[in-house]
Amino acid sequence: MAAFTTTAAGSAVAFARPAKAINVSSVSFAGLMKNNVAFTLQPVTQRFAVLRAAKKETVEKVCDIVKKQLVLPEGTDVTGASKFTDLGADSLDTVEIVMGLEEAFKISVDESSAQSIATVEDAAELIDKIVSNAK
Structure with missing residues (x-):
């Protein structure tokens, strides 16, 4: 399990990548600062192309x-x-x-x-x- 640490204004936040994939729609970080930082994850459509080569x-x-x-x-x-x-x-x-x-x-x-x-x-x-x- 990989861990990532982020510090903002003296506060530390640790993240761990789970062994299983999870579906997350938004993540928010609240620090000791006036402004809160928010990230919104949007689903990305996977684009697959079926390549059919001609003779x-x-x-x-x-x-x-x-x-x-x-x-x-x-x-x-x-x-x-x-x-x-x-x-x-x-x-x-x-x-x-x-x-x-x-x-x-x-x-x-x-x-x-x-x-x-x-x-x-x-x-x-x-x-x-x-x-x-x-x-």
């Missing part, structure tokens, strides 16, 4: 389609993490990329899903999801 073949095919649609110079590096906007695509280019993906993969992407595509990986994941749901 390597899908990402590579999407990269090729994006290069072709945006007429990128030979040697331009396009990876799963590449953002369409970083590659110079505007909203019309993104629509054309989605149309090219629909044609190449023989799928249909609804408008709300199309708006969530920002990277090559986003597009590849969506394609894999649509293809696996179609089976």
Whole structure:
């Protein structure tokens, strides 16, 4: 058990970390000073992301389609993490990329899903999801 000691205006307060976790909503320290010190602990939401990587073949095919649609110079590096906007695509280019993906993969992407595509990986994941749901 770890102990921590804090002194304020000559008074000492000792804390001990319990062996079990406890849920504390607020902690107050009252000293011999005019002002009291108060700390409020607020719960922090845990953020977990489920990473679902697209198939390597899908990402590579999407990269090729994006290069072709945006007429990128030979040697331009396009990876799963590449953002369409970083590659110079505007909203019309993104629509054309989605149309090219629909044609190449023989799928249909609804408008709300199309708006969530920002990277090559986003597009590849969506394609894999649509293809696996179609089976």
